Amino acid sequence: MNHRNNKTNYSIVKFFLTGILFTTLLPAISFSQPKEKIVLQHGAHRIGKRTDADMAKWRGYGLGQFIHWGTYSLMGGAYNGKNYSDVGGAAEWIRSWNEVPHSVYDSLYKEFNPKSFNPKQWAAMAKQMGAKYLTFTTKHHDGFCLWPSAYTDYDITRSPYKKDIVKEVVDAYTEAGIDVYLYFSVMDWSHPDWRYDLKTKEDSIAFDRFKLFTKNQLTELLQKYPSTKGLWFDGTWDNSWKKSGAFSDSLEQHLKSLIPGLIIGSRLRADEKGNRHVDANGELMGDYEQGWERKIPKTYADVHGNDWDCVMTIPQNGWGYAKKWMGHWKTTKELLEMTAQCVSLGGNFVINFGPKADGTFRPEEIKNAKEIGDWMKLNSTAIYNCEYAGWEKQDWGYYTKKKGENKVYMIVFNVPVSGSLKIKPTNNTFVDKTYLLSSPQKKLSLEKLDGGASFIHLSKAMQAKQPFVIVLETKEGKQKNEEEKAKT
Ligand code: FHN
Numbered sequence: 001m002n003h004r005n006n007k008t009n010y011s012i013v014k015f016f017l018t019g020i021l022f023t024t025l026l027p028a029i030s031f032s033q034p035k036e037k038i039v040l041q042h043g044a045h046r047i048g049k050r051t052d053a054d055m056a057k058w059r060g061y062g063l064g065q066f067i068h069w070g071t072y073s074l075m076g077g078a079y080n081g082k083n084y085s086d087v088g089g090a091a092e093w094i095r096s097w098n099e100v101p102h103s104v105y106d107s108l109y110k111e112f113n114p115k116s117f118n119p120k121q122w123a124a125m126a127k128q129m130g131a132k133y134l135t136f137t138t139k140h141h142d143g144f145c146l147w148p149s150a151y152t153d154y155d156i157t158r159s160p161y162k163k164d165i166v167k168e169v170v171d172a173y174t175e176a177g178i179d180v181y182l183y184f185s186v187m188d189w190s191h192p193d194w195r196y197d198l199k200t201k202e203d204s205i206a207f208d209r210f211k212l213f214t215k216n217q218l219t220e221l222l223q224k225y226p227s228t229k230g231l232w233f234d235g236t237w238d239n240s241w242k243k244s245g246a247f248s249d250s251l252e253q254h255l256k257s258l259i260p261g262l263i264i265g266s267r268l269r270a271d272e273k274g275n276r277h278v279d280a281n282g283e284l285m286g287d288y289e290q291g292w293e294r295k296i297p298k299t300y301a302d303v304h305g306n307d308w309d310c311v312m313t314i315p316q317n318g319w320g321y322a323k324k325w326m327g328h329w330k331t332t333k334e335l336l337e338m339t340a341q342c343v344s345l346g347g348n349f350v351i352n353f354g355p356k357a358d359g360t361f362r363p364e365e366i367k368n369a370k371e372i373g374d375w376m377k378l379n380s381t382a383i384y385n386c387e388y389a390g391w392e393k394q395d396w397g398y399y400t401k402k403k404g405e406n407k408v409y410m411i412v413f414n415v416p417v418s419g420s421l422k423i424k425p426t427n428n429t430f431v432d433k434t435y436l437l438s439s440p441q442k443k444l445s446l447e448k449l450d451g452g453a454s455f456i457h458l459s460k461a462m463q464a465k466q467p468f469v470i471v472l473e474t475k476e477g478k479q480k481n482e483e484e485k486a487k488t
Pocket of ligand 1 (some may be wrong): 069090092093234235293311319
């Protein structure tokens with residue numbers, strides 16, 4: 001087999017340092033604006049958000065599904081009776097664990113034969129959950145391709161399964177009305193020309209070949225699956241890629257020329273100075289910010305006016321199937337609250353699933369998906385096509401606003417002991433009508449307070465039903481019975 005000689009010594013320490021740097025420090029570091037504008041050839045080519053219909057659709061998704069699937073799913077994060085999750089390792093990284101000989105991992109493809117894989121069932125589960133888009137791992141860091149690639153033989157055709165899994169997934173989800181985005185790891189442990197850094201002339205020569213290989217594979221993916229709505233890049237944090245700003249720029253333009261409207265997040269690009277995500281002038285490179293991994297912005301100011309999505313694991317960490325899930329497993333209520341929080345701050349929330357090697361999902365994931373879907377059935381109006389409302393955040397939950405309508409939604413997760421929810425519209429807006437989204441005939445009364453604020457008092461029965469959604473129909477102008485301010 002080609003591309004099998006590369007010895008990767010990615011230790012878990014390096015993984016976690018990368019993770020911490022990437023997920024914790026990125027927004028804080030990257031957005032500090034330099035005083036004077038630097039002239040860049042390969043910086044951002046657009047200031048501000050995209051304004052086209054494809055991006056408007058992306059913005060309205062609200063909820064998405066991520067799927068990590070590959071030969072790592074066979075190990076399930078365990079080797080020789082030991083669990084990688086016990087030492088903080090993510091299951092899809094198990095090849096980098098010292099316990100696992102590369103020869104063992106690199107032979108896994110010979111056993112990859114997902115007999116119970118039913119792409120239509122996967123798509124039906126995602127649809128019931130309310131996901132509007134899927135991000136699917138075509139190739140993770142190990143380099144194994146779930147599609148038949150002309151550029152490597154480390155692909156699905158060499159497995160006993162043989163069939164094109166990417167096609168099966170793209171077709172089933174597209175048919176179910178769910179948009180598909182392809183995850184692609186640039187870092188490829190299986191390729192002899194992959195380099196972490198370019199220290200010698202030989203490194204650069206090898207990496208030039210690797211760049212061509214990457215371009216060929218991506219072109220192949222978009223040509224094979226033209227209904228693809230976008231690409232989700234990963235594994236672009238190493239120096240070799242940071243030193244390839246001009247290439248990443250031309251690659252992005254090439255890919256966008258293949259599918260008009262294609263959406264690509266900020267993980268692909270580097271500028272000529274080695275900055276990633278945002279260029280040396282602090283401008284986002286890409287259609288949306290891709291730095292929100294396993295964390296959610298706290299305030300609207302944190303998103304710097306950009307589109308963004310948050311990708312989240314159900315366990316503490318780990319994306320591929322793990323026999324033993326790491327740390328705390330998020331409950332349905334927590335996942336719903338994160339969805340509401342993301343939409344309230346203008347982002348999408350993407351929940352990861354790690355199917356087993358046989359193609360079935362673990363029961364915990366099935367339960368989460370079902371419960372989320374049941375809630376979405378009643379309340380998704382407050383999630384889809386909604387945006388940041390601009391109202392002062394209150395402790396009971398999150399506001400979202402329907403695009404282009406005079407409707408603000410209160411997604412209530414924590415009713416205070418008083419049973420009363422305070423609301424405070426922005427200046428020059430007042431609430432005209434208040435009712436429950438799930439039963440619009442049930443009007444809620446509003447006690448108007450001084451300063452434009454109001455209370456909604458809830459019955460005990462309603463308090464037990466949270467999370468629930470209250471609709472506020474708004475009008476422009478001042479609330480009528482405002483008291484005169486005290487003269488002091
Ligand atoms: O290293 C990967 C990880 O395995 C997983 O794929 C996540 C998903 O966002 N991305 C990387 C870390 O940022």
